[in-house]
Amino acid sequence: MACMLRGGCTLSAVVHVTRLPSPLVTRQCSRPTCSEAAEATLSYSHSGRTAWLAPLAGERDPHAYDLCDRHAGRVGVPTGWRLVDQRLVHRDRTDGERLLVAG
Numbered sequence: 001m002a003c004m005l006r007g008g009c010t011l012s013a014v015v016h017v018t019r020l021p022s023p024l025v026t027r028q029c030s031r032p033t034c035s036e037a038a039e040a041t042l043s044y045s046h047s048g049r050t051a052w053l054a055p056l057a058g059e060r061d062p063h064a065y066d067l068c069d070r071h072a073g074r075v076g077v078p079t080g081w082r083l084v085d086q087r088l089v090h091r092d093r094t095d096g097e098r099l100l101v102a103g
Contacts, residue, residue, distance in 0.1 A: 027060060029068035036068035040087055042075060051077050054086040 027038040043064040044051040053072055060066065067075070077083045 027056070027066045029071055030065040031067065031071050034068055034071060036070065038066035039069040040067050040072035041065070042067055042072070049078075049081045050084060051075070051081060052084045052086060 028034070029036045029038050038056055041054050041057040041061070041064050042051060043054070043061070053067075053075060056066060057064065072087070075083065
């Protein structure tokens with residue numbers, strides 16, 4: 001490693017930086033007192049009486065809730081509402097396509 005400081009470098013001034021691939025940014029579950037990493041995003045439409053559970057959104061949305069896997073699995077909706085779980089994805093063994101199963 002070449003020294004890039006004027007006047008030269010001493011051993012104490014040389015710092016080796018290893019760049020690791022940056023991990024995906026993790027967000028914490030929105031439920032109070034839960035410190036688990038968020039795995040899903042819950043969003044909803046009052047007028048449509050529908051709630052959606054989807055894989056964790058790329059960016060935090062102030063109108064949605066980021067939930068850990070445990071809390072996402074326990075989501076319930078009010079009577080008369082519909083919950084669409086977009087996390088349920090499986091592989092079709094015949095052609096390998098990903099199929100989305102929504103409720």
